[in-house]
Amino acid sequence: MLHIKCPHCGMRSxxxxxxxxxxxxxRPELNKEVTDQEWDNFVYNRVSPRGKHLELWQHLSGxxxxxxxERDTATxxxxxxxxxxxxxx
Amino acid sequence: MxxxxxxxxVKNALTGHQNWDLAWKDPNPKEEYDVVIIGGGGHGLATxxxxxxxxxxxxxxxxxKGWIGGGNVGRNTTIIRSNYMHDENGLFxxxxxxxxxxxxxDLNYNVMFSxxxxxxxxxxxxxMNAYARRGNSMRLNGIDAVLLNREEVKELIPMAxxxxxxxxxxxxxxxxxxxxxxxxxxxAWGYARQADSMGVDIIQNCEVTGFDISAGKIKGIRTSRxxxxxxxxxxxxxxxTNILAEKLNMTLPIETHLLxxxxxxxxxxVLDKVVTFGAGHFYISQSDKGxxxxxxxxxxxxSYAQRxxxxxxxxxLTEGIAMMPFLSKLKMLRTWGGIMDMxxxxxxxxxxxxxxxxxxxxxxxxxxxxxxxxxxxxxxxxIAQDRVHELNSGYSLxxxxxxxxxxxxxxxxxTWIS
Numbered sequence: 001m002l003h004i005k006c007p008h009c010g011m012r013s014x015x016x017x018x019x020x021x022x023x024x025x026x027r028p029e030l031n032k033e034v035t036d037q038e039w040d041n042f043v044y045n046r047v048s049p050r051g052k053h054l055e056l057w058q059h060l061s062g063x064x065x066x067x068x069x070e071r072d073t074a075t076x077x078x079x080x081x082x083x084x085x086x087x088x089x
Numbered sequence: 090m091x092x093x094x095x096x097x098x099v100k101n102a103l104t105g106h107q108n109w110d111l112a113w114k115d116p117n118p119k120e121e122y123d124v125v126i127i128g129g130g131g132h133g134l135a136t137x138x139x140x141x142x143x144x145x146x147x148x149x150x151x152x153x154k155g156w157i158g159g160g161n162v163g164r165n166t167t168i169i170r171s172n173y174m175h176d177e178n179g180l181f182x183x184x185x186x187x188x189x190x191x192x193x194x195d196l197n198y199n200v201m202f203s204x205x206x207x208x209x210x211x212x213x214x215x216x217m218n219a220y221a222r223r224g225n226s227m228r229l230n231g232i233d234a235v236l237l238n239r240e241e242v243k244e245l246i247p248m249a250x251x252x253x254x255x256x257x258x259x260x261x262x263x264x265x266x267x268x269x270x271x272x273x274x275x276x277a278w279g280y281a282r283q284a285d286s287m288g289v290d291i292i293q294n295c296e297v298t299g300f301d302i303s304a305g306k307i308k309g310i311r312t313s314r315x316x317x318x319x320x321x322x323x324x325x326x327x328x329x330t331n332i333l334a335e336k337l338n339m340t341l342p343i344e345t346h347l348l349x350x351x352x353x354x355x356x357x358x359v360l361d362k363v364v365t366f367g368a369g370h371f372y373i374s375q376s377d378k379g380x381x382x383x384x385x386x387x388x389x390x391x392s393y394a395q396r397x398x399x400x401x402x403x404x405x406l407t408e409g410i411a412m413m414p415f416l417s418k419l420k421m422l423r424t425w426g427g428i429m430d431m432x433x434x435x436x437x438x439x440x441x442x443x444x445x446x447x448x449x450x451x452x453x454x455x456x457x458x459x460x461x462x463x464x465x466x467x468x469x470x471x472i473a474q475d476r477v478h479e480l481n482s483g484y485s486l487x488x489x490x491x492x493x494x495x496x497x498x499x500x501x502x503x504t505w506i507s
C-alpha cells in the first residue's frame with residue numbers, strides 16, 4: 001500500500017486518496033486563440049514517463065484538498081508532496 | 090518444421106522425447122530487414138506470422154527486450170469475446186473470433202480455445218435495457234447475443250448470490266455463447282513457432298534504444314545488440330509504448346497503468362462460464378486446472394511496476410464475494426500485475442504515424458489478449474499495404490483530435506468516470 005503524506009493532514013494510507021493524473025498538464029489560457037493541437041495536448045496526450053512523475057491526488061476521505069505528489073512510476077517511491085498551489089522548483 | 094500430431098507424439102515417446110525440434114531458433118540480428126516488429130508479445134508475434142502468411146513478407150525480425158510471451162500475453166485472464174456495441178469494436182472482434190476458432194488447426198498448436206460463453210450480469214432494470222440495446226447491436230453485426238432473465242441466469246450459474254437481501258440483486262444478464270477462454274501462453278508460442286518456420290527472426294534479450302529517421306522516413310532502429318536497418322518498423326509494445334514514443338518525440342493519448350489479476354487454489358469444476366459483475370468491475374472464470382481466475386479494476390495511478398497493491402485487489406475481490414459468496418472460502422494462490430497501455434477512450438490504436446514507414450499498435454487497455462489474432466492480422470495488413478484495413482480504420486491515431494472517439498464504455502485511463 002502507498003503511504004501519501006498529505007501536506008495538510010500528514011501521512012495517510014492510499015485508501016483515503018483518489019488519483020487525478022499528470023500535474024504538469026496546463027489548461028490553455030482563457031480568452032486566447034487555442035489551436036486544435038494545443039487542445040489535444042491538454043485533453044488527451046500524455047507523456048506518461050517511466051520514473052519521476054508529478055501528479056495530482058485528492059485527499060478525498062480526509063481534508064478533500066487536491067495535492068501534488070512526486071512519485072516514481074517504476075518503483076512507486078514517493079519523493080515529495082506539495083500543496084496544490086505550491087510552486088515547484 | 091516438425092508437425093505436431095498423435096504420430097509425432099508416439100514416435101517421440103518411443104525415443105524418450107529427446108529428439109523434438111526446437112520450437113523456434115535464437116538467431117543473431119541481421120544487418121537489414123524489410124519489416125522490424127518491436128515487441129515479442131502476442132500482438133507482435135501474430136503480426137509477424139500474418140506478414141509472412143498473408144503478405145509473403147518473410148524478411149522480418151521481432152525485437153523483444155525480455156523473452157517472448159513474458160509480458161501481458163502471459164499475464165492476462167485469457168478471456169476471448171466480441172460482445173461490443175459499437176461497429177468498430179464489434180466487427181473487429183468478431184473477425185478475431187473467426188481466427189480464434191481456427192487457430193489450433195492453423196498454427197498446429199493446441200491453444201485450448203474453449204467457447205464456453207460469457208455472461209455480463211445486470212443489476213437493475215436500466216442495465217437490462219442497456220444490455221438489450223447492446224445485444225441487438227451485436228446481433229446486427231452478426232455476433233451471437235442472448236438476453237437472459239433472472240431465472241435463466243440462475244440455471245446457468247446457481248452459485249451466484251440470488252438471495253433477496255443483497256445490495257446488487259441479479260436482474261438478468263447478457264450472454265455471448267461463443268465467447269470463451271484460451272491457453273494464453275500457447276497463443277504466443279504457437280504464433281512464434283509458425284512465424285519462425287516461415288523465416289521470421291525472433292530476437293530476444295534485445296532492447297530498442299533509438300530510431301534512425303531521416304527526411305521523415307524510418308531507416309532503422311538502434312538496439313542493445315547493434316543497429317538494424319529496416320524499411321518498415323511496427324511498434325507493438327503495449328505498456329511500454331510511451332517509453333518508445335518519447336524516443337520518437339511523440340506524445341500519445343496513452344497512459345501506462347497497472348492491472349492486477351489473481352487465481353485461487355484449484356477446486357473441482359464449479360463454473361463453466363465467464364461471468365462479469367455488472368455493478369462494478371470484476372470478472373471470473375475457472376481454468377482447466379480448477380483455479381478461479383479473477384480480475385477487475387486498474388490500480389488507478391500511472392505505473393510501470395509489474396506488480397500491484399493490495400487495496401485494489403481487496404476492492405475487486407469484495408465485488409467478487411458479493412457476486413459469488415463461496416469465493417470467500419477459497420485461498421488465494423497467486424496475484425500478479427501487468428502494465429496496460431490505457432488509451433483515452435478505452436479503444437485501441439492501429440494506424441500509420443506521421444513518420445513514413447513507422448506503424449503504431451497500442452491502446453489495448455483491458456482487452457489486449459482477445460484481440461491478438463485480429464490485431465496481428467490488421468496490423469500486418471496496415472504495414473504490408475501501407476494503408477489501414479477497413480477493420481481497423483476506426484482505430485486511428487487522430488480520432489482524438491477529430492472527435493471520432495469510440496467510447497464503448499467511456500472507460501479509458503480515468504476509471505472513476507464509470
